[in-house]
Amino acid sequence: MSESFQPDEKGFYGPYGGAYIPEMLIPNIENLRENYIRIMNSESFRKNFKTLLEDYAGRPSPLYYATRLSEQYGCNIWLKREDLNHTGSHKVNNTIGQILLAHEMGKKRIIAETGAGQHGVATATVCALMGLECIVYMGETDIERQAPNVARMKMLGAEVRSAVSGSRTLKDATNEALRDWIANPLDTFYLIGSVVGPHPYPDLVAKMQSVISGEIQWQLRNKTDKSDPDYVVACVGGGSNAAGSFYHFMDNPDVKLIGAEAAGEGLSSGKTAASIALGETGVIHGSMTNLMQTNDGQITEPYSISAGLDYPGIGPLHAWLNHTGRAKYLSVTDQEALDAALLLTRKEGIIPALESAHALAALNQLDLKSGENVVVTISGRGDKDMKTYMDRLQLV
C-alpha cells in the first residue's frame, strides 16, 4: 500500500489536517505538539494508561459473537462492546489518556465540548478521579435532548455551560471551548472529544482510541485463528470510535473499513449531517477536511437524531481514508438507525446508543457473504437515548 495513514510532522494526512488556528492558540498547540508523543511513549504514561483502562474503565471490552444477528445477516457478526466501558461509551479511552497528559503537563483546569454528553461525562469522570476543575461546553439543543448526561456531569462536579450560537449543537460547543482556551491559555487543557481540531489532536485522539482495534486483533485471533476481519464497521461523528476501530487495520487492504455517517432525514432533505457525502474541502475547528458548507463558504447547520453525530465536519484522517478509497462511508437516516437499534435490542438484548445504531444500520447496505467476519463497534449504550426511543418507536 503506497499511502500512509499517519500524519506528517505538520499534521497533514494528504491535503487534510494541519493547524489553521488563530495566533492566540499557537502557543497552546505548540506546547501540546512538542510533548504528546514524548509523554505517550514514556514508561509511566503507558503503565498508568494501561492500569486505568483495565481496572477503572473495565477493558478489554468484550468482542461478542452475535448469534441471532449473524443468522439474520448470513455472516459472522462480532460486536465490539465499547458500550460496556465505564461511563457507557468509547469516549472514556480518550479521556483517561488525555487526563494523564494534562496532569503530566501541569494543567489544572480542564475544558471540553460535548454533543451527546458522553464525552462530557467521560471528561467529568476523569476530572473527578484526578481532582481537577472541569468545564463542559454543550449546545443548548443537546442539553435538552441528552438530559440524563447533563445530570451525570453535574453530579460528577463539572460545570456545564450552554452554547447558544448557531444550531446550538456540537459545532457551537466546540467554538465555545476554543474561545475559552483562547482566554485561558496558561492553566487550561482542552480535552477534545474526537479526532477533530488542529494538529496534534486528530493524531493524539486516534492513538488513544487505537486500543479498540488492538484488542479486536487478538480477540478475533483467539476466537477464529484469524486476527483480521473482513469488515470493520463503525459510526462517524467526528470519527474517534471509527478511527480507533480502524487503526490497526488501515495498512491491511484486505480489511474493508466502513464508516456510517448520519444522513438525518435524508441526503437531500436539507436536514442532515452527512459530511462525506455532501461535504467539500474546507477548514473547520482548525483542520482542513470535508465539511458541509454553503456556496459562500459558511458552515452549514447540521442535523441528526443522534447528538453525537450531529456535526458538519469529520476528522481529517477520515477525509483522507475516503479520498484514497481506503475506507468507505455510507449514509444512514434517522429512521434506519432507529430500526437497527430495535433489531439489535430484540435479537441480542443490547440497547445501543443512537450513534452506534447508525453503524448497525449500515450492515443493510453491505453485500455480506457467508463465512465473512464482520466487526461492528457498538460505541455506546442507549440509556441516554431512551426518551428518543420511547417517542420515536412508539413503545408506550
Added chain:
Amino acid sequence: MEKLQTLFKQKKDLLSVYFTAGFPNIDSTLPVLKALEEGGADFVEIGMPYSDPLADGPVIQNSSTVALKNGMSLKVLFEQLKELKKSVKIPMILMGYFNPVLKFGVEAFIEECKEVGISGLIIPDLPYETYIEEYEKLFTENGISNIFLITPQTPDDRIKKLNKASTSFIYMVSSAAVTGARNGGLSPKQVDYFERVNSMELKTPCMVGFGISNHQNYKEVCNYAHGAIVGSAFIKHLENIGDDHNEIVGFIKKLKNGQ
C-alpha cells in the same frame, strides 16, 4: 499596502475602527464607511461575516449572524466596494476567516481585493507558516498586506519572525481573550507586555486591539503603540443606534477627541 505604509509614516496615534459588513443592514457598508471617515477614523477594518468566528466574542458573533441573515457574502461585499471605491479615501482592510476565502478561491479573492482598493487582510486562522509557504508571493505581488496578530503569550522569537514578514503593521492583541469591549484601564501585566514588545524595536509599527472601548483606552494604548483598533464597542453602538450618519460621526469624534 502602500496607502497603509504612507499613513503609518505620516501619522501617529492612529484610530482604526472595525465593523461587520452587512450590519445592521445589508446596505450599511457605504453609509458606515462615509461616517467613519468623516468622524476621523484613520483606517477601517471591514469584517467579512462568518458562521463560526472562533476568535470573536458575543457582540461580533451576533453582528455576523445578522449580516449573514441579511444576505451578506463576499460576492455582495465586493460589488458594494466596487461602487464606493472612489468615495472613500482612508485605507480599508478586510478581516475575516479562512474558509469563505478558500471557497471563493484565494487567488480570485486577492485579485478582487486589489481591484476594489483593499490595502490589507487580517485572517486570524490563516497561520503564519501556511501564509509564508503558500500565499506570501500572491499577496505581495498584488500589493495586499497580510497583518499578523501577536498576543501576550507570543514568544519573542516568533514576534521577530512575524515582524520580518510584515508589510504594514502588527495587530497587538491586548490580552488573552476573544474580541469584546472591556471596562477599566490597562493592567500592569498588559503594560509589561506592551513594553516588552516595544523594547524589541521592531521595524513594523503595532496597533493595539481587543477590548478598546473609549477615548481613555485609546489614548492610554497610544503611549505604547502606533494606535488603537475599536471593534465591539462600535458594533454595540450600531446595535443601539443603527447606521445613522451623524450619530456615527459623533461617536468617532468622541472616541478620538474625548468630546
